[in-house]
Amino acid sequence: MEPRDGLGAKVREEAKTEEHKREAVGLKDRGTLYEHLRLTDVLSEKKNGEIPFNTEGSIAFENDNFVGKVIFKVRPNEESELPESYKDYFKKYIRKFSLQVQGRIKKRLSGPVYLGGELGRSPDTPESRPMSIGFMQKGFSRLCLSTISLLRSGLHYSLGDSEQEPHIVLPLYSVSDTFLETDEKDAPSMGVEMFDEDEKSVKKRRRSKIKNIPEMSPDKVYSFSLHNHNLDLFNWKVEGIPGMKPMQLSKYWQNRPFRISAYVHSESPSRPHTDATKKYLFCFQLVNKRSSNSFRSRT
Numbered sequence: 207m208e209p210r211d212g213l214g215a216k217v218r219e220e221a222k223t224e225e226h227k228r229e230a231v232g233l234k235d236r237g238t239l240y241e242h243l244r245l246t247d248v249l250s251e252k253k254n255g256e257i258p259f260n261t262e263g264s265i266a267f268e269n270d271n272f273v274g275k276v277i278f279k280v281r282p283n284e285e286s287e288l289p290e291s292y293k294d295y296f297k298k299y300i301r302k303f304s305l306q307v308q309g310r311i312k313k314r315l316s317g318p319v320y321l322g323g324e325l326g327r328s329p330d331t332p333e334s335r336p337m338s339i340g341f342m343q344k345g346f347s348r349l350c351l352s353t354i355s356l357l358r359s360g361l362h363y364s365l366g367d368s369e370q371e372p373h374i375v376l377p378l379y380s381v382s383d384t385f386l387e388t389d390e391k392d393a394p395s396m397g398v399e400m401f402d403e404d405e406k407s408v409k410k411r412r413r414s415k416i417k418n419i420p421e422m423s424p425d426k427v428y429s430f431s432l433h434n435h436n437l438d439l440f441n442w443k444v445e446g447i448p449g450m451k452p453m454q455l456s457k458y459w460q461n462r463p464f465r466i467s468a469y470v471h472s473e474s475p476s477r478p479h480t481d482a483t484k485k486y487l488f489c490f491q492l493v494n495k496r497s498s499n500s501f502r503s504r505t
Contacts, residue, residue, distance in 0.1 A: 236258060236261050236262070236263065237258030237259055237260050237261035237262075238258055238259050238260050238282075238287065238288070238289060239256065239258050240280075240282065240287070240440070241495075242494060242495045242496045243259075243439065243440060243492065243493075243494050244256055244492070244493045244495070245258075245259060245278055245491070245492055246490070246491050246493075247267050247488070247489070247490060247491075248465065248467075248489040248490070249267075249269040249486055249488065249489050250267060257276070257278060257490070259278055259279065259280045260278075260279055260288060260289050260292045261277055262289070262291050262397060262398060263277075263396070264276060264277050264306075264308070264396040265277070267488065269486065269487075269488070270312070271311060271312055271313070271315065271470075271486065271487055272309055272311055272312065272468075272486075272487040272488060273309050273310060273312060274307055274308055274309015274310065274488070275308050275309060275396060276305070276306065276307050276488070276490070277304075277305075277306040277396055277397075278303070278304075278305055278306075278490065279292065279295070279301075279303060279304040279305075279306070280302070280303045280439055280440055281296050281302050281303065281438075282440050283441070291398050295398050295399070299433075300435045300446075301434065301435050302434055302436065302437055302438045302439065303433065303437065303440075304400065304431060304432070304433035305431060305432045305490070306396060306400060306401065306430075306431045307428075307430055307431070307488065308394075308396055308427065308428070308429040308430075309427065309428065310424060310425075310426060310427050310428060311422050311423075311424050311428075311487065312424060313424055314421070314422075315421070315422065315470040315485060316421070316470070316472070317421070317470050317471060318360065318377045318378075318379065318416055318419045318421070318471075318475075319377065319378040319379070319422060319468055319469070319487060320360075320362065320375040320376065320468065320469055320470070320471060320479075321375060321376065321377070321378035321381055321382065321466075321467070321468045322374050322381070322466070322467070323373065323374055323375075323465065323466055323467075324371050324372070324373040324375075324465045324467055324489075325366070325371050325372040325373070325462045325463070325464060325465070326371070326462060326465050326491055327463075328460075328461050328462050328463060360376055360377040360380065360415075360416035360419070360475060361375075361376050362374075362375050362376075362471075362475060362476075362479060363375070364478070367478075369478045369480050370478045370479050370480050373479060375479070377414070377416055377419050378468055379411060379414060379419045379420070380411050380413075380414045380416075380419065381432070382411075382430040382431060383431050383432055384400060384401040384402070384403040384408070384429075384430060384431045385403065385407075385411060385428070385429075385430040386401055386403060386428070386429040386430070387423075387426050387427075387428055388426065388427050388429070389426065389427065390427050392427075393427040393429060394429050396429075400431050400433075401429050401430070401431055416475060432466070439464070439492055439494070441496075442454065442455045442456060442496065443455055455494075456494075463491045463492060463493045464491070464492045465489055465491045465492070466489075466490050467486060467487075467489040468486070468487040468489075469484040469485055469486045469487060469489075470485045470487070471483050471484055472484075472485065
């Protein structure tokens, strides 16, 4: 039996209100658009709709499997590039970006939901292909990822092949920095501050084995967040890892876009995560024009 579409109707109404506000006051008053960094919803029917960063309120989105709201927070180089309401947030934390999502699945999906990063395709990479890294770098990358898999249950990764795009994902339930399952009436509000979860609950989730992770229910609202202090999306580099110099991502990703996505994989967890086996809950894509230009200048 399908649940009442309370949240879906609410999200669609908020989307209409949001569009009206944007037309009236402009996008930048509801967040920030950066000239070199573009964020879009890959699954949206509005193909060229850009999502602003650092919004005070949430941005509604919907697709075949999920209806919800998102706030994407990113740290720029200068404090003056932040909305006033976000200056204190980034002073408190060393995070480079934060993703905050709230919503519900439209129908029951079999299997755990994965959350993580993927490389998308570009005009220069219309077909799936591996990352451009050397033999030693590939060996080191596999060693690091294998070590992570010993510490975190459910890790799946690929450096790219003929079947799957380069990606690294973990079960959403255990990898999220905060995760709340509530009835619609008890869902927390979304804004500048992140969702609040009890520390004991966080530790319990993080220790969960993939076989014990509960499936999502269409009757519940899920509020979760993810943040990172090493992946600098504004400058397209990784930094702050002990013993490693900052790494420009365009060296390994070329001019391919980066996607933060959540999906259900319909086959055994160890099988390749291909387009045919994934059902997406969301897929937000980032393109950094500065890095694309720098890559082209070297080729």
